[in-house]
Amino acid sequence: MASPTIAESNDVPIIGVLSQETYIVSSYFPNKTYDSYIAASYVKFLESAGARVVPIWIGQNEEYYRRVIQYTNGIFFPGGGTYFNETGGYGEAATQLYKIALEQNNKGVYYPIWAICLGMQGLMYAALNGTKDIRVACSLVNEAVSLDFVEDYQKSKMFRNAPKEITDILSTENATYNLHRYCLTKAVLKENDLLDSWRIVATNKDINNLEFISVMEHKDFPFYGVQFHPEKNQFEFKKGKHFPHSFNSIKTAQYFANFFVNECRKNANKFPNETIEAESLIYNFSPKYTGLKSGYYEQIYVFLKSDFERVQLL
Template sequence: MSSSNSIQILLIDNYDSFTFNLQHIIAVNSDVVLTVRRNDYNFLREIEKAKYSGVVIGPGPGSPEDEEYFGLNKKVILEYGTKGLPILGICLGFQGIYSCFGGALKVAKLPIHGKISRLQIIDNGTILCNVPNHIDIMRYHSIMADLDKQKPSCLMLNAYTFQSPSQDINGKELMAIEHRDYPIYGLQFHPESFATEYGKLMTDNFINRCRKQG
């Protein structure tokens, strides 16, 4: 049950088991009313009514370049994120944000599933605020940002992997982004994983941004 002091957040489930872990780490905040919708549910009408103070685009097994699979997520990013609605993209959501603003994606030569890397923070920004450098992060992805091609100037590239063996095969691995003008954020890794250090702080940083939204 919501109250006048609560904030409502939408979590988009892209048919992924990690959604339940994300649900737990977000909903544990007592003032958060969390709604989970599958990516084929017409949640746009709920957003249009200004029901939510923020949206989390969860991970998933598909590609953000698959319009049928990711299309509604894309509309949330481009139609509502650019109007000031806070958005946090996790894994697939990160890739979708990067792609929506003109970034190229590629299939990793070495897919990373259930592997721990360390994080090199270049700019803490909003989501990584008060997160120390070189922490452990958990990764599950086979698609990644292609940094050999033109990078979106509207996005800050906040963090990369640090001394990861996969870098020798995949090239530089982008792990966190933030839009320069709008409250749109992305993490390639999984903050909800027990193996990611300070993961709860990262999601709390997003929730704090949503609280400012009202």
């Protein structure tokens, strides 16, 4: 196993955000059918820390996903709601991207992955090569809580250099927003021989007192997952939702954005030319306002298959 090499500096990282099927947002557009979507809050989350974003299409071949990783400085698996066993879907794409990112890191290329909620669960699906969904039923919906850090959490890459103010807020204030009916536990990681590669950093308990993993990271490579939604602290404002918007909760959300984007600055990948780069960025698309409709998103990006063909990266 090679040690990934860190680039000297890349102050303008570009991060790929994986799209997903439209199951939980299709009701927003009763007169039009879209093929995939990305919540705008994930894009803003990365942009807030100085990154640019490229949407990653589901349902593509391995050659496409290899180009995505060759051209970008990191990958983001967002939360949402879909199945992992869909042909040409989120789980299949995440598995291919994870496999290629793992290859790159094993070859000595420092290539980070960040995953939130569904994305963290997808990380484990991908780590098992897309052969087994190990999520368990778990309910903590529309609740902000503090983190229960494990005893040696300060040894983790995510927090070893974190300001004490940040870890104090996370451990004492309800600054992490949860919205999930499935989760990962230490038991299922152990059953599937994942604990040798993955470190549990923090946990929480759901409404039935089931302890689930809230923060985890790979022991050797820059792969990170959180079950909660830091992006909602900053960029989602639906009434009736318990999104934490205090000054301290915003500080913690920004810490996570800064941490991951800074990890991506350690990668030196780039697009083959400025034209392909410009035509691939999410700036080519406009988010749609969904704040007046039910759900949890203020804005989302929606995509058609024709969009896949238009973007030169494909």
